[in-house]
Amino acid sequence: MGMKNFDDIFDHIGGFGLYQFGLFTVTCYINTLMSFTYFGQMFMSLTPPHWCSPPPEFTSANLTNEEIKKLTIPINENGEYHKCKRYDINFTEEFDLHKNIGNDTSWPTTTCDHGITYNFSLYYPTITSELNWVCDEDWKPSFAQSLFFVGSVFGCQIFGYMADKYGRLPAIVLSNTIGGIAGVASAFANSFIIFTILRFIVGMVFDSHLSIIYMLMLEYVSSEYRSVVANVPIMIFLTLGMVILPWMAIGLGDWRWLTVIIHFPHCICILLIWIIPESMRWNISKGNVDNAVKTLKAAAKVNKKTLSEDFIEDFKAYAISSKEGEKKVTILDLLKTPNLRKRFILLICMWLVIQLTYDGHMRNTENIGTNVFITFTMSGLIELPADLVTIFSMDWLGRRHTTVWSLVLSGVASLIISLFRPDQDMAILVTAMVGRFLITMAINVGMQYQCEVIPTVSRGQGTGAIHTLGFAFSFFSPYIVYLSKFKFWLPYFVMGLLSIAGGLACLGLPETLQESLPDTLEDGENAFAQQPCCYNPFNRKKSKDKTESNENGVDNAVYEDSHL
Template identity: 55%
Template sequence: MMLFVINCYINMIFAFVYFGQLLMTLTPPHWCAAPNELFDSDLNLTLEQIKELTVPKDETTGKFAKCKMYQVNFTQVVGGNLSGPDPTWPTTTCINGWTFDFSLYYPTITSQLNWVCEEDWKPFLSQSLFFVGSFMASPVLGWASDRWGRLPIIVATNVMGGAAGVASAFTNSFVAFTSLRFLVGMTFDTHYTVVYILLLEYVSSEYRTIMANVPIMIFLTAGLCVMPWLALYLHDWSTFAIVIHASQVISLSFPWVVPESARWLLSKGRTKETVDIITRAAHMNKKSLTPEVIRELEASSIYARATQGPDPRNLTTSISRIHL
């Protein structure tokens, strides 16, 4: 059950890391910012009137353009008491920047750094490089978990991903943000799958379907449902990034509460550590660890040293004696 709870927690983190970046790089509704002179109090124009005057509408949809504005002398236009804009006026790009509508959205890095119009490719590239990092690092980290153990890789990937995710909240450039998201992507997947594997290694076959799938069905889904509301409540992408990634720091406590893989330890011939873990598990589950079980573990360790892999028969028999 302890491993089950850890797996539930990791599933929520998985949802935060995988889908959180989508909420950080959302593009709020936007249009070209009006010249400063139109905000003069003497003109007595409302924000909606300024928008109507400066931003053209699409002839087909009737919606305001996102990347165009009229190129006229607006002071003369207002002074001439014109009732509305003339669709034949020349247009230009958003030379004064953009205005973003946060009534149903919140400030994101896209709105903060103006990744719109000519630079609207930047959010998509940063997300793509996140997955490039995962593609490149997952095979290496999978090998590392077989070389140095499951637990060190679980802690290392969560700490590295959490640190890079928190650091990304303080960036103010495309290169810095994308580089840090690449690092988060390198740890993504491995920080989740190794915990999943560790749970399956300890749970007997009749419980694996429930123990492996319930965390995904309930807690990953819960994480997905909570995230949009959390982002709206915090109303700032950088605070949102800090909150969802700082929770990964809890993994620093794992060496004291999460056991290393008994199968991996036996494959390395580390029988004493395996017996210690199995003894602790038996005590927690109120089961007795008989000398016969210990002999089976020792036999599996001998088999591992001879064949470079644990004896699945002895190991499965031993673990099944102390399962839930």
């Protein structure tokens, strides 16, 4: 019998064997690097506690730093020392007059004209403290991070096109190598312009260096393993990267060394060109049948499987017919037919919300709790159980229900935060972590969802476009977090509304659990078309199990022999 679809090969080479495990291992490695790249800039540009340096006459005064602060720095409306103002008086005259440590709130104030003093008792020198990106220049760290996302807007399209045009493997190697070089160069930046240009370049390759190998890995495993291999690298290795990153920063004690160490490992990925295979699906779509057959035989050999000559001929016939029936594909082809268009637009809406709210939750950890390093570590540790729950939820509830409910409930948790008082630190922290847990589930299933809905011929361009728009939307996440300067709950209120709206929109997506990945545009249009609006894959699995049980009863030898 001839091949009906690509996934038939897994009956002959194995759905997940040693060959696929090699890809899985590389994906785990790159997940760790992705964690460093994505969250590293936060620790490169942290703002240590700071205040205005005192006038020169205090250099010879026999006063402690706390006494000098009490004398020279006004108190703001929150009862804290002002970070960017000092009293503008003749301190020598006033100090000699009063002979005590205190101040007068009626004294005039001025800016930090004698420089900034930083407290490094908990923190360490960052580019923010080195270049004084505080007070009137406190917009620079957020702007640099926003340009990182702008770079991703361009990079996703460039490398997504490259993945479909020239292959998954060249795109993976090139994106990691460029990102590693630009990242290391960031450590030697000594101006805002140079730093932002280099972060723009790192942003260009940031998402592509993971999403393309993620896509390649999913193309090499059978449907029953997709949820596990898609989420375990994130669950363990991305979590590991997040947990150790803040303590690496503290241990190194310098943003430049941190920057070098978290980016250099990307350069090692140039070796992948000799380690991992090109996509068989991509080779077939490009008519490279001989290369696809060569990879098929290699996979079977490594997995200790034997391929019959009949199957190899069936595979060649399938590959040739797939190429002959396919035309040149662009991103616009995803918008030409009704089902693909609807799904593509909904996937975009889903990812816009997920990307913005996930990034917002992570950045706002600096504004909750009393220690950013501990809070960030707690937030990272939440990834592990969230990823584990995602795996079981996706295979039980399915992709659609997991996406919808994780987004909606994350939004509800975020809205609840607006009911708390600012001094209810523990309640705010716990509720924020619940929202963070649920949005982590959403981003895990969301990333896999795209690869399962978009057909092979446009998977690179389609996911690239989705991620492009997601990063364009993420440009606003630093500014949503900035709203906390007005009301502590405002960022969560905005993210809550967005999450609920995005979750409800995902009700229009199809269920892909235990479905074959679509290869052609025709597959993408017709796949999942028979699913009703309220389709529940769990009910289908129960029905299928019951049917198989009945069939097994009919074929049972006991019943066959009962007529004797």
